[in-house]
Amino acid sequence: MLQLRAPRLVWGLLGLALVATTWRWWPDAATSTSAVSGLAPGTPGVAFVHSLQDTVPDGDLGTRPGAEPALAPGPLPYAELKRLFDYYLSAVGEQTIAAITAEIAGDLDRRLSPDQRPAAKRLLALYLQFKLALVDMEKKPELAGTDAKATRQRLLAMQDLRSQFFSAEETQGMFGFEDDYDQDALARLEVNQNPALSAGQKKEQLAALDASQSAALREEREAPRVVLKIDQMAQALRAQGASEDDIYRMRSKELNPEAAARLAALDREEGAWKSRIASYLNDRSKLLQAQADAAPAQREAALAQLQQSQFSPDERRRLAAYEPSAPVWLGAQSPGL
Template sequence: MKKAALIFVSLMTSVGLGAVLFFSDQQSPSAPVAQSQADVEVDTTSTKHFFDFSLSSLGEQNLDEIKQRISQHTSSDIDLNDDEELFEAYLQYKQALTELEPLQTTQLSAVDLEQLHLRILDLQFEYFSEQQIEQLFAEENQLRQLAIEKMKIAQNDLASEQKQALLNDQLVDMPEYVQQAEKNNQLVVNLTTLSTLDGQQKHLAAVELVGEAGAERLKALDQQRASFQDKIDSYLQHRDELLTSDFLSEQDKLMQITQLREESFDPTQLRRVEALERIHDQSR
């Protein structure tokens, strides 16, 4: 489906900021920090991370304010020589990504993803030098290539052990950060399978994956989740009873629900609870 192809571009190339289409042309004499980033450390782990971090305030700030923040930013943690010109090219590249024609397919295959990968690389060479591509996109390009290779392996009619051996062969020649990313990904996959186990089996499997201390932390997290689920189930039931009461005015219902919510949950949980309320109401 067309949507699937676009979703893949978004996930694998961090195009989610395709809102470049909505950039404002308004001028601003200064570049204040966006409210949502006021207590967040600036991400200067790489030039690309810094650009994406700055663009994440789009909507709270217009594009000119973001450009000013980038031009005013100095840090020993990142080399931002000619950063303004590079940022302009980065914006144009992101705009071009949003205009890529979707793949005409109902189910993405390894061939489709490889075709998309090549189109993205072509765009990178259109807007950047080889050195800049290495600086900005080396990691995401490697990870996208790995995703393609994994899909090719998955589509082979081989035993799981053979597939894992082929994947290991691919990983050997890849950078350490790619190998670590795959290890983390596999750990997450393995941890999700723990939910199908019970009691001692679950504990032993967790110990094998993350060690004794890690297994204890997972157990504590499970208990916290279960406790929260019990609280939210009870709260939603009482809330439903208040909402359907014939003896309360609408104002009284809202006041009592607010009181019930604040008495039942920690302040840090309230936004999550309100989101769960909306989901609950939509499902009724």
């Protein structure tokens, strides 16, 4: 059954510019193993940042937030830990790396057995070090470019760098599926960019790649279309007057209860974002009317103060998309989607 996951970032295809842009501003990151191990737990039950309000942390660690940790140590769930790390690291821009690291450490304390926590925090420290090392790697001019050859060079360089931080077991557990996804995407890129192939030959080779996909990879590639279909079904039900409980039951049947709960949380987040934008646009309109005769600099300062009082720095960068006219926001998604 389809598992609802966050959109996958494929390093080989997207490049590493996002890493450099996001991470170079946080040199205060607590990335050593000892630093991570000594961090205090965060506050359970309170949204870490506004963009994560009404969401549930990714990563099935066997214990949901707020429940008692499992007593049996067991092996580390590497893939789920990486999903948990990435969930919190999506808050970069709203919080510092140090604060995010502390929040992750607190979640690990709440959801893992005492025997698992040191190894999980060690893995977190290595993951942060790896992320920061990617910034330096991205600066290498020989890795620039968007064609298939440059993309493969970046992918190989990233995998080589990764091996300096993680064991073979950790690499397979954390990145195994991601590597399969990247290799499949890269193979398709090479076919599409091969000038020696005719359109028919390209179609045949792409079909062969489709046929050779694993079930898990095929499900991952189908996920966006499935989610779009579910969204269209939800819109149709709402147009017929269905309740949110009706929407949840439909999603639970088509996907699974966990995915239905996540989509319901995203609905609440989107609704809250739209409400905030509507309130801001109303306040902005009143301010501009009150400041109609003020000097431009004074008016801009008042607008900046209004924005700072209602939005985080990361959210403020998105406001320009909504400011020209109020109707723009009606079909928009919240920044966390």
